[in-house]
Amino acid sequence: MKKVKEYMNTNVLTKIVIALAVLLTLVALFLVITHRAPVSRDVVDSDTCKSVVVVTSGDTLSGILSKQGLSNNQINEIVKTLKAQAGITGLRADRDKIEFVRAADSAPVNKIVVIPSPWRQVELTCDKAGSWQCNTIDIERDTRAVYKSGVILDGDSFYLAGMRAGIPAGILADVYDLLAFEMDFERDVRAGQKFSVLYEENFSSGSKVDNGNVLAVSFDALRGNVKMYRFKKKDGTTGYYDEKGNGAIKSLKRTPINNAKVTSSFSTRRKHPVLGFTRAHKGVDFRAATGTPIPAAGAGRVVKKGYNSGHGNFVRIRHNGSFETLYAHMSKFKSGVNVGTAVKQGQTIGFVGSTGLSTGPHLHYEIIKDGHHVNPLTVKLPAINNLDDANKTKFLEYRKALDDGIEYLSEHPNMFIVL
Numbered sequence: 001m002k003k004v005k006e007y008m009n010t011n012v013l014t015k016i017v018i019a020l021a022v023l024l025t026l027v028a029l030f031l032v033i034t035h036r037a038p039v040s041r042d043v044v045d046s047d048t049c050k051s052v053v054v055v056t057s058g059d060t061l062s063g064i065l066s067k068q069g070l071s072n073n074q075i076n077e078i079v080k081t082l083k084a085q086a087g088i089t090g091l092r093a094d095r096d097k098i099e100f101v102r103a104a105d106s107a108p109v110n111k112i113v114v115i116p117s118p119w120r121q122v123e124l125t126c127d128k129a130g131s132w133q134c135n136t137i138d139i140e141r142d143t144r145a146v147y148k149s150g151v152i153l154d155g156d157s158f159y160l161a162g163m164r165a166g167i168p169a170g171i172l173a174d175v176y177d178l179l180a181f182e183m184d185f186e187r188d189v190r191a192g193q194k195f196s197v198l199y200e201e202n203f204s205s206g207s208k209v210d211n212g213n214v215l216a217v218s219f220d221a222l223r224g225n226v227k228m229y230r231f232k233k234k235d236g237t238t239g240y241y242d243e244k245g246n247g248a249i250k251s252l253k254r255t256p257i258n259n260a261k262v263t264s265s266f267s268t269r270r271k272h273p274v275l276g277f278t279r280a281h282k283g284v285d286f287r288a289a290t291g292t293p294i295p296a297a298g299a300g301r302v303v304k305k306g307y308n309s310g311h312g313n314f315v316r317i318r319h320n321g322s323f324e325t326l327y328a329h330m331s332k333f334k335s336g337v338n339v340g341t342a343v344k345q346g347q348t349i350g351f352v353g354s355t356g357l358s359t360g361p362h363l364h365y366e367i368i369k370d371g372h373h374v375n376p377l378t379v380k381l382p383a384i385n386n387l388d389d390a391n392k393t394k395f396l397e398y399r400k401a402l403d404d405g406i407e408y409l410s411e412h413p414n415m416f417i418v419l
């Protein structure tokens, strides 16, 4: 990101983007030519005496090492070294790979490469004295900013429109997370609304490996255009900010569960679906399947956890300042979440259910401000992580450059910006 800030003015950017479009074509051709077969389990490369093990379910590090002929003493040393020097304590099935290198087919293993992510390799080499030296290598990545835009059609959801626009599911989930601070996906989504997202794609040696962060989002909501930008502050921390540089991340989320439809709104009078008579509805109901994780709407401390005949299983959280939130009708609580537990924003506290007075599985969500129930979808929520003056000035410069880049990419959808 630092580089972008330095060289991103419109002229330079235009040149970069055009140059990169040419490069992209070359890279695409190169990839077609050099397309490699995927690594499979226990592939032996006879020239270098290298074998690769892809970790599968049930594998343990010591089990894998033992199969390679390493002694128990060596295994203990390797396990300890990996833990102490590389922070590796376990293996993940279908993700981690381990390479074993020998001087000859029948020789003992003298080098082990653990690959816990596409961006990191941990090399263990056996020295002459027989002890294992550990060396961590970070794989260089090149990151590109890619732009996608779409429009909501009649009867569409934002999710469907986003998929149609070619936004990857993981990025779309992040966009939901961000917009949930500002939007009500039930009532704010209409045919004809436009949206766009600028996000990172990470490449290694010319091949795409994964997606990175969402850099900018724009959505034409009913209340006006919502824009959010990711920005790195001088102290190195990153956050999302609106066009003016105000913190876009609010202390609470209006819709804790992404993409959940509102089935009943906040009202001071409504006919209760179970009781049959008119009674205030002090929260918002979101439809979701039984077992759907319920994330805490904001950081805070659990002040109540229990059961009552109306709410069924419920959790109440006190947040910083004057806000509390309540989550009702849970099928079960998340283990480890108890009265007094400090929770982070987004941390699962329980699971959707239909306990208490409920006609079907849903989350009943309340926000209580200074002891009074307020409408979660409209209450003004305090922003967290606002910028100081120096950072705000930097942000506004950066935002302008990013907007210029976005404008260019919107007219040239197959191009990208190198970050």
Ligand SMILES: [Zn+2]
Binding pocket: 264, 281, 283, 284, 285, 363, 364, 365
């Ligand atoms: Zn309700």
